[in-house]
Amino acid sequence: MENQFLRWLLPQIKREHRLEVPPGDDAAVLRAPGGKRTVVTTDLLTEFIDFRFSSSKDDQEFPPTATAYQVGRKAIAVNLSDLAAMAATPEAVVVSVALPRQNGRTIADELFKGIIEELEAFNTTLAGGDTNAWDGPLVISVTAIGSVSPWDCWRRNTAEPGDLLVVTGPLGGSLLGRHLNVTPRCHEALAIASKFQVHAAIDISDGLAIDCSRLMSASQTGAIIDIESVPIHTDAVSLSELKCNSSLTPIQHALQDGEDFELLLAIPPDDAHAFVGGDPQKLVPQTTMQPRIVGAVTEKIELLGRTADGQTQPLEPKGFEHAFT
Amino acid sequence: MENQFLRWLLPQIKREHRLEVPPGDDAAVLRAPGGKRTVVTTDLLTEFIDFRFSSSKDDQEFPPTATAYQVGRKAIAVNLSDLAAMAATPEAVVVSVALPRQNGRTIADELFKGIIEELEAFNTTLAGGDTNAWDGPLVISVTAIGSVSPWDCWRRNTAEPGDLLVVTGPLGGSLLGRHLNVTPRCHEALAIASKFQVHAAIDISDGLAIDCSRLMSASQTGAIIDIESVPIHTDAVSLSELKCNSSLTPIQHALQDGEDFELLLAIPPDDAHAFVGGDPQKLVPQTTMQPRIVGAVTEKIELLGRTADGQTQPLEPKGFEHAFT
Numbered sequence: 001m002e003n004q005f006l007r008w009l010l011p012q013i014k015r016e017h018r019l020e021v022p023p024g025d026d027a028a029v030l031r032a033p034g035g036k037r038t039v040v041t042t043d044l045l046t047e048f049i050d051f052r053f054s055s056s057k058d059d060q061e062f063p064p065t066a067t068a069y070q071v072g073r074k075a076i077a078v079n080l081s082d083l084a085a086m087a088a089t090p091e092a093v094v095v096s097v098a099l100p101r102q103n104g105r106t107i108a109d110e111l112f113k114g115i116i117e118e119l120e121a122f123n124t125t126l127a128g129g130d131t132n133a134w135d136g137p138l139v140i141s142v143t144a145i146g147s148v149s150p151w152d153c154w155r156r157n158t159a160e161p162g163d164l165l166v167v168t169g170p171l172g173g174s175l176l177g178r179h180l181n182v183t184p185r186c187h188e189a190l191a192i193a194s195k196f197q198v199h200a201a202i203d204i205s206d207g208l209a210i211d212c213s214r215l216m217s218a219s220q221t222g223a224i225i226d227i228e229s230v231p232i233h234t235d236a237v238s239l240s241e242l243k244c245n246s247s248l249t250p251i252q253h254a255l256q257d258g259e260d261f262e263l264l265l266a267i268p269p270d271d272a273h274a275f276v277g278g279d280p281q282k283l284v285p286q287t288t289m290q291p292r293i294v295g296a297v298t299e300k301i302e303l304l305g306r307t308a309d310g311q312t313q314p315l316e317p318k319g320f321e322h323a324f325t
Numbered sequence: 326m327e328n329q330f331l332r333w334l335l336p337q338i339k340r341e342h343r344l345e346v347p348p349g350d351d352a353a354v355l356r357a358p359g360g361k362r363t364v365v366t367t368d369l370l371t372e373f374i375d376f377r378f379s380s381s382k383d384d385q386e387f388p389p390t391a392t393a394y395q396v397g398r399k400a401i402a403v404n405l406s407d408l409a410a411m412a413a414t415p416e417a418v419v420v421s422v423a424l425p426r427q428n429g430r431t432i433a434d435e436l437f438k439g440i441i442e443e444l445e446a447f448n449t450t451l452a453g454g455d456t457n458a459w460d461g462p463l464v465i466s467v468t469a470i471g472s473v474s475p476w477d478c479w480r481r482n483t484a485e486p487g488d489l490l491v492v493t494g495p496l497g498g499s500l501l502g503r504h505l506n507v508t509p510r511c512h513e514a515l516a517i518a519s520k521f522q523v524h525a526a527i528d529i530s531d532g533l534a535i536d537c538s539r540l541m542s543a544s545q546t547g548a549i550i551d552i553e554s555v556p557i558h559t560d561a562v563s564l565s566e567l568k569c570n571s572s573l574t575p576i577q578h579a580l581q582d583g584e585d586f587e588l589l590l591a592i593p594p595d596d597a598h599a600f601v602g603g604d605p606q607k608l609v610p611q612t613t614m615q616p617r618i619v620g621a622v623t624e625k626i627e628l629l630g631r632t633a634d635g636q637t638q639p640l641e642p643k644g645f646e647h648a649f650t
Contacts, residue, residue, distance in 0.1 A: 002646050002647040002648075002649070003646065005649075020362055020475060020478070021364075021411070021478065021480055024481070024543065025411070025480055025481045025482070025543070026366060026407040026408075026410035026411055026481070026526075026527060026528055027364045027365055027366030027407050027408060027410070027411050027413065027469075027471070028364070028365050028366070029362045029363070029364050029365075029411070029413075029473065029475075029478055030362060030363040030364075030365065031362060032357050032361070032362060032363055036357070037345055037354045037355060037356060037357060038354070038355040038357055038363050038470070039346075039352045039353070039354050039355075040352055040353050040354075040355065040417070040419055040452055040453065040468070040470060041351060041352030041353070041419070041453060042419040042420075042421045042453060042454060042455050042466075042468060043421070043455050044421035044422070044423060044455050044457050044464075044466060046423050046457060046459045046461065046464075048459060048460065048461075049457065049458075049459045082351040082352050083351075083352060085351035085352070086346070086350070086351055086352050086354070088352065088354075092365070094365055094366070094367040094468055095367075096367045096368070096369035096466045096468075097369070098369060098371050098464055099647075099649050100649070101648070101649045101650070102649075102650065103650070104649030104650065105649055105650055108649075127365055128365065128366060128367060129367060130367050130368050130369050130466075131647060132369050132371060132374065132647050133374075133647040133648055133649035134371045134373060134374045135373065136371065136373075136461050136462060136464075137461060139369075139371075139423055139461075139464045139466075141367075141369060141421045141455075141464075141466035143365070143367060143419055143421075143468035144352075145363070145365060145470075146352070148354065150345060150354075153345070153346065153354055155346055155350055156349070156350045156351070157350070201351075202351060203351055218349065218350070321327050321328065322327040322424075322456060322457050322458040323327075323426065323458055324327070324330075324424050324425070324426045324427075324429030324430055324433075324458035325426070325427065325428070325429065325430055
């Protein structure tokens with residue numbers, strides 16, 4: 001029952017100075033950090049689209065199987081990744097779930113273990129939620145709230161021709177498992193923002209090509225991606241060798257696969273070189289970030305791929321998109 | 326497709342001074358009103374539990390059929406009702422949806438027509454969202470963000486013995502249609518907060534008895550409800566005559582039915598009498614509010630019902646609760 005579940009859950013939420021009114025009231029009240037803006041983002045995950053439990057009856061290959069604990073961590077991580085893409089500090093989340101009636105309590109317990117662990121890893125608090133049961137599969141919706149100074153916020157629509165495009169790590173093949181072990185680049189974003197000028201940013205959630213096209217479209221600019229410079233994750237190579245998922249090459253996986261949750265940044269050349277040439281560990285201790293320059297922002301509104309021989313051709317903005325009619 | 330839908334939706338969202346970064350980026354950025362706190366609440370609605378489309382195949386009586394437009398309005402209204410219960414001013418919402426793949430676009434268009442209309446009625450802005458498609462029924466999750474001065478915020482845990490309990494309107498039978506035409510008491514809450522001392526508040530979403538028990542439990546107090554004083558909605562009488570839903574009497578409907586979305590307020594006696602004795606229309610022009618005193622907060626932690634002859638007996642905290650195992 002809902003009440004019993006909440007009696008299990010609520011004591012696990014630490015008393016937080018940030019929460020003037022903690023969970024359990026009609027709404028939570030956050031103490032706003034002085035002079036900062038409130039940043040808000042939301043992402044919803046559904047069973048069979050974003051994850052699949054091993055007990056699921058269908059035997060499709062994708063999405064791969066996950067535990068409720070992993071789903072909980074991921075649901076938080078993908079929202080924190082959006083805050084990172086704004087250079088915002090995570091403050092709090094609210095979590096709504098639609099639980100299957102059967103086994104819902106077990107799922108909810110595991111789910112919230114993952115949620116609480118991921119929140120603690122990023123010093124973020126659970127500010128509230130809504131627990132529903134129904135005869136359908138698991139749905140989880142998270143809204144994350146962050147804070148940012150008005151002058152520190154990264155946006156999508158402010159890339160400038162001449163900026164270099166930087167990704168924070170190798171791309172592709174996340175379906176082999178990384179998509180369930182997402183590291184949002186929150187610490188990295190704040191450290192980068194404090195040291196370097198970043199004109200625009202987006203997190204790579206649906207694929208480098210499509211997310212780059214979104215960044216460029218918002219900025220009313222174009223981009224050239226140096227295909228040879230795109231860092232290819234070893235998972236992209238492995239997935240290509242498995243020949244599933246329509247037999248893409250490793251670079252195609254790196255360009256089109258979603259759920260890498262690295263950042264794509266438009267940075268003026270001097271700062272881009274300083275950032276990429278520096279030691280990531282000095283910027284953020286123990287970071288797994290590996291920044292690489294992958295291209296440049298151009299005036300002409302088109303997305304191009306450039307091969308090692310200098311030839312360019314249009315780059316299709318492929319990636320994950322929800323299809324409905 | 327997701328992109329086409331967003332191209333239809335986004336131009337309908339007015340440029341808003343409150344949104345420093347509008348929808349379309351990784352997250353929205355809200356300009357915080359000076360010195361105020363951020364209030365956040367979330368509610369998720371699912372097809373077959375909270376609403377049913379007339380095309381739904383099953384022929385159950387409940388939940389009654391609704392249009393996607395009504396679902397959109399309701400999803401916003403129930404969240405605004407939680408902000409009203411905190412005496413907070415609505416500022417913005419984010420909306421996540423899981424759309425059925427078939428007919429999803431038509432549903433989304435109708436849904437967001439309702440969402441936008443309801444938001445405009447309460448001077449609230451759409452700050453972002455997440456559009457998903459899947460092979461399941463419609464799920465909609467809304468997170469509402471409001472603002473409140475720290476000293477104006479109503480809470481659940483601050484009712485005091487001796488306070489009178491006031492409801493803002495007649496209760497029961499909302500299933501006959503009012504549950505799809507919810508009027509959140511936002512304007513009323515702000516007006517009441519500006520004129521009268523209110524010690525504690527909750528919105529009646531799951532039923533007077535259960536929501537009163539939540540208010541008392543949070544405040545570590547008890548309450549006596551004067552059964553004869555509880556205003557019974559004409560819908561509660563009609564529903565009782567229909568003899569469906571386990572044949573409750575009108576007063577049982579008034580005590581146990583959910584989705585009235587009136588406020589239950591704990592108010593010191595002088596202010597309670599002044600509020601209830603005054604003209605609601607002078608407080609909020611054109612309000613439908615009809616405040617009534619229904620009982621009192623007591624020191625002893627128990628929920629009692631008192632009949633006209635002065636007899637008291639325990640009042641079961643019945644109401645809607647999500648069941649799962």
